[in-house]
Amino acid sequence: EVQLMESGGGLVKPGGSLRLSCAVSGFTFRNAWMAWVRQPPGKGLEWVGRVKSNADGGTTDHATSLEGRFTISRDDSKKTLYLQMNSLKTEDTAIYYCVRDRWELLPVGCFDYWGQGALVTVSS
Amino acid sequence: DIQMTQSPSSVSASVGDRVTITCRASQDISRWLAWYQQQPGKAPKLLIYGTFSLISGVPSRFSGSGSGTEFTLTISSLQPEDSATYFCQQSNSFPITFGQGTRLEIK
Numbered sequence: 001e002v003q004l005m006e007s008g009g010g011l012v013k014p015g016g017s018l019r020l021s022c023a024v025s026g027f028t029f030r031n032a033w034m035a036w037v038r039q040p041p042g043k044g045l046e047w048v049g050r051v052k053s054n055a056d057g058g059t060t061d062h063a064t065s066l067e068g069r070f071t072i073s074r075d076d077s078k079k080t081l082y083l084q085m086n087s088l089k090t091e092d093t094a095i096y097y098c099v100r101d102r103w104e105l106l107p108v109g110c111f112d113y114w115g116q117g118a119l120v121t122v123s124s
Numbered sequence: 125d126i127q128m129t130q131s132p133s134s135v136s137a138s139v140g141d142r143v144t145i146t147c148r149a150s151q152d153i154s155r156w157l158a159w160y161q162q163q164p165g166k167a168p169k170l171l172i173y174g175t176f177s178l179i180s181g182v183p184s185r186f187s188g189s190g191s192g193t194e195f196t197l198t199i200s201s202l203q204p205e206d207s208a209t210y211f212c213q214q215s216n217s218f219p220i221t222f223g224q225g226t227r228l229e230i231k
């Protein structure tokens with residue numbers, strides 16, 4: 001059974017930092033391209049960024065709207081994906097989903113496995 | 125960025141009805157479009173990729189069509205479990221963008 005389990009969400013003050021983790025099981029993590037997608041409460045979906053497999057270079061792409069505040073990384077030995085979020089703003093309040101990126105199905109990917117999401121609330 | 129616009133924003137239909145949701149892209153995205161279903165309190169689920177390719181396990185009452193800038197998701201015979209919000213996603217170029225969602229309610 002495929003499982004993606006996010007952790008590390010919570011309440012943080014504006015300007016603060018937070019790191020989300022996503023533990024993966026049920027597929028070969030080291031071969032997978034992974035991504036983060038977020039959803040403000042009651043609103044639509046926003047792509048945050050992705051990381052390729054290390055075999056494919058391990059490079060990352062991030063949404064430019066995030067102005068370099070967020071960084072995606074991975075640890076294949078722990079089968080874990082990370083999202084480091086710095087200089088957080090109130091508008092970053094959202095559910096953050098860890099997803100598997102099926103880059104091979106569409107030119108810049110689509111997302112076939114999703115975690116349950118981690119709620120990040122940025123508020124003073 | 126490519127803007128994705130869905131219509132309608134919400135729709136109410138009866139079991140057995142045929143329902144169509146439209147997604148328009150602000151520029152040509154060929155057939156690089158995906159559809160997701162999100163039930164309340166759950167993560168989205170990938171239904172269709174490449175405009176019309178169904179993900180394994182998705183009921184055949186779901187179908188997709190279109191190309192270029194206009195796309196549709198059709199549910200041929202609505203079932204109670206189809207009550208959800210549906211999102212389109214373009215996969216032609218970065219940044220990946222989604223439509224704002226269409227809420228489907230069962231009467």
